[in-house]
Amino acid sequence: xxxxxxxxxxxxxxxxxxxxxxxxxxxxxxxxxxxxxxxxxxxxxxxxxxxxxxxxxxxxxxxxxxxxxxxxxxxxxxxxxxxxxxxxxxxxxxxxxxxxxxxxxxxxxxxxx
Amino acid sequence: xxxxxxxxxxxxxxxxxxxxxxxxxxxxxxxxxxxxxxxxxxxxxxxxxxxxxxxxxxxxxxxxxxxxxxxxxxxxxxxxxxxxxxxxxxxxxxxxxxxxxxxxxxxxxxxxxxx
Numbered sequence: 001x002x003x004x005x006x007x008x009x010x011x012x013x014x015x016x017x018x019x020x021x022x023x024x025x026x027x028x029x030x031x032x033x034x035x036x037x038x039x040x041x042x043x044x045x046x047x048x049x050x051x052x053x054x055x056x057x058x059x060x061x062x063x064x065x066x067x068x069x070x071x072x073x074x075x076x077x078x079x080x081x082x083x084x085x086x087x088x089x090x091x092x093x094x095x096x097x098x099x100x101x102x103x104x105x106x107x108x109x110x111x112x113x
Numbered sequence: 114x115x116x117x118x119x120x121x122x123x124x125x126x127x128x129x130x131x132x133x134x135x136x137x138x139x140x141x142x143x144x145x146x147x148x149x150x151x152x153x154x155x156x157x158x159x160x161x162x163x164x165x166x167x168x169x170x171x172x173x174x175x176x177x178x179x180x181x182x183x184x185x186x187x188x189x190x191x192x193x194x195x196x197x198x199x200x201x202x203x204x205x206x207x208x209x210x211x212x213x214x215x216x217x218x219x220x221x222x223x224x225x226x227x228x
Contacts, residue, residue, distance in 0.1 A: 030214070031215065033217070040222075042117075042220050043219045045219075048216045050213065050214045092214065095215070099158060099161075100171075101148075101158065101215075101217060
C-alpha cells in the first residue's frame, strides 16, 4: 500500500504552460517536503511545509499543505525546460527521526521547448 | 557548508561479495538516515541514527545489512553476500533535531549494481 499517492505520474507539457502536481494520503503528517531529483542524483530539497493550510512560494513554484495536513500540491506557473525532472513529495509522520520520511513514487515532468 | 557527500558514487560487484558505502553528513547535523531507491519508486527508509545511536531500522534492512555511525559523524552501510535484488540507489540524508520540522538533505547517492 502506497502511503503517499502522487498524481499525475507522468506529465509532458509545452514551455509556458501551467501545471499542478498532487500528493495525497489518508495519513496525517507533521510536515511534508517536496524534492526534485535528476537522473542519477539524490533528491534536492525544494520546500518544507508544516502548518495546515500553509502556502509557500519559490519563484514560479507554489506549494500548499492541506488544512488537515494529509495532502499537498505543487503548482508551477509558466513552466520552463529547466523545470524538467522527477518531483517527489515526502511526509514525516513522527515529527522527526523515527521511520524516516515516507515518499510518493514521484511525478515525472517534461517541459518541451 | 559542503552538503551531504557519499562515496563511492557507483559500485559494481558480483553476487555474493560484500560492499561498504560511506556517508558524510552536513557537519552540524546530528541525525543521519539511509534510504534505498529502486527504479520507478521513491526512496524507502532503511535506518536512522541520532548522533551515534541507531534508533530505528526498517523491516527492509535484512540481516545482511548493517549500518554504523561510530563517532556520530560519518556513517557506513555494509551489505554482506550481495544479491541481485540489492541493486538500487542508496541514499544518505541528514538533518538537525530541534530545528522544528525534520528537514532532510540528501547526498548524491551510491548506485549499486550486483551482477
